[in-house]
Amino acid sequence: EAFLMATFCPTDGHLNPFLMTDAYYQAAKRLGVRFHFFENVLEIKSENNKIKKVVTDKNEYETDVVVNAAGGFAREIGLMAGIEIPVYSEKHEILVTEPIARIQGPMVMSFSKNIYCQQVPHGSFLIGRGDPTVPHDHDITSSWRFLDLMAKTVTEILPKIGELRVIRQWAGSYNMSPDKQPIISEAPELEGFYMACGFSGHGFMFAPMTGLLLSEIILKRKPSLDVSNYHLHRFKTNKAYETEKSVV
Ligand SMILES: Cc1cc2nc3c(=O)[nH]c(=O)nc-3n(C[C@H](O)[C@H](O)[C@H](O)COP(=O)(O)OP(=O)(O)OC[C@H]3O[C@@H](n4cnc5c(N)ncnc54)[C@H](O)[C@@H]3O)c2cc1C
Known part of the structure; x- marks a missing residue:
């Protein structure tokens, strides 16, 4: 009685986030990725508008690429790099x-x-x-x-x-994010700084595609999907953007 009508999507699925995260962790390790747990990023240093270094509470890492995938803390990580990301938690x-x-x-x-x-x-x-x-x-x-x-x-x-x-x-x-769509892009004003944030409650299901798209952007390859709608700069133009309504 509480429902008037409903839609059903037969291709919907579900995944256990703990198992999937662990599967990615194991697969990444097999491919040579090194993980540093319980280490807080405190500073991101740049020179001549290029990423140079990440400073944590345990170490310093020389690097020319940083991916801001800090979830609820993406805004704070952006500010460390001097990039204003209009997201909130x-x-x-x-x-x-x-x-x-x-x-x-x-x-x-x-x-x-x-x-x-x-x-x-x-x-x-x-x-x-x-x-x-x-x-x-x-x-x-x-x-x-x-x-x-x-x-x-x-x-x-x-x-x-x-x-x-x-x-x-x-x-x-x-x-x-302001339009409840993710931000998957580089920061044009800071070479080497990339973002995958602002998922607005949908970041788990977007994770595999986000990883693929971001790796293509970093490697300067043509992304498998048109990601222009997810660029950070969409919020700086006067163009109207479409807001995602399906967020609970
Ligand atoms: C109750 C609830 C239900 C949800 N249900 C769904 C759903 O059904 N489907 C779906 O797709 N999504 C869902 N989501 C959203 C989904 O969980 C997020 O979008 C997703 O986890 C974001 O992944 P992420 O890797 O970007 O960020 P996170 O998983 O938050 O990872 C960010 C990481 O960055 C680390 N970090 C942050 N700051 C620093 C720092 N200074 N130094 C070092 N590390 C740092 C954090 O410790 C964390 O490990 C739900 C969220 C909630 C809260």
């Missing part, structure tokens, strides 16, 4: 229920009801909503307000799921 909360036998097929999402809800393979439901009242900052604490509002929506439109116990709730940052 916004808390989004989510919860997981106890597992039950499969009752739901595809993920259910409603923009008007402010909910996405998916039963994952082992039977738990992942349920989240956005909160237009949260400030633009780095807060990722969990709130009673989220639990309260989420429970109200679920019991109204998915009453069976409303009977389940909540196992855990957590929060993370969406890195939001």
